[in-house]
Amino acid sequence: MRVLEAHKDASKEVRRNADLTAEALALYLHHSISLRILKAIMDANQYPVNLAALQMLRVVIGGLTSEECAKSLPDILPGIFKNFQHRESSVRKACVLCLVRAHAIMGDELWSHLKPLEPSKIKLLGVYIKREQDKSKLGGAKTASGEFDTMND
Numbered sequence: 001m002r003v004l005e006a007h008k009d010a011s012k013e014v015r016r017n018a019d020l021t022a023e024a025l026a027l028y029l030h031h032s033i034s035l036r037i038l039k040a041i042m043d044a045n046q047y048p049v050n051l052a053a054l055q056m057l058r059v060v061i062g063g064l065t066s067e068e069c070a071k072s073l074p075d076i077l078p079g080i081f082k083n084f085q086h087r088e089s090s091v092r093k094a095c096v097l098c099l100v101r102a103h104a105i106m107g108d109e110l111w112s113h114l115k116p117l118e119p120s121k122i123k124l125l126g127v128y129i130k131r132e133q134d135k136s137k138l139g140g141a142k143t144a145s146g147e148f149d150t151m152n153d
Contacts, residue, residue: 003025004018004053018052026060031063035075045082057098058094061098062104070109084096100129
């Protein structure tokens, strides 16, 4: 997908416009199409395109029902788990944020799908989930679409 490939561009403006376009695509394409494309890109594990795919995946997950999310997990979790091992911390954080979003949709049902993760990664995920739940209780929840430029939250 050319929009995600644009994240390789040296221009910050091009990358920012690619973020906005990817978010729009994630919101308007049917989730089954988006998930197929994003799965292939995540499997390739090439930075920074995999980071953009994970950020777009977070938006797609935010638009799923609990049932759709559960059905999609067997397809998307291997790519998330693979990228969770990436040397770039921003890629690893994007993986965590995808799983936090999935937990917001599915609740504790998500935990049963995370057995392949190392205990330290599960603990880290638990910290992020708790932080997101606390933020939601205080009224600071993010929109369902999620923002690509909030990787520093």
